[in-house]
Amino acid sequence: MVAVHVLNGPNLNLLGTREPATYGAVTLAGVEERLKAKALAAGVELTFRQTNYEGELVSFIQQAGLAGAGIVINAGAYTHTSVALRDAIKGTEALAIEVHVSNVHAREEFRHHSYMAPVCVGVICGFGVASYDLAFDAIVPLLQKRLAKPAA
């Protein structure tokens, strides 16, 4: 069965109340509900997690990657600072998509660089919380393809 882990980093627990002009009014629990419904309809096993700690996010990535689950990750500010997150994705050969609620490229220059993007299959940003939905829709067929491939 295809499994997707949706991983959220620092301050995403504040979604819905944090800088609403930038991040909108939907809470992280609201995002989880939307994705749960999508996963149920698609027959996908969904794990949804949030942490404010970099090391915990590394462990979440390792768990997902080593289990062969796909990763949809909004690492928040760690996107722009963390080599450890990149190494966790690369080191577990996880199939990952980076997401952001806001269009990071239309914001401060320090948000333009991502350490993770080069080891992800793609990046989706700027569509509000629909960025998560788009990433989920993109990762499921990729995981199905990966599962169908016989091991080399």
Ligand SMILES: O=C1C[C@@](O)(C(=O)O)C[C@@H](O)[C@@H]1O
């Ligand atoms: O915490 C966040 C949220 C974010 O990842 C987003 O979803 O738009 C963008 C990051 O630059 C920022 O630090």
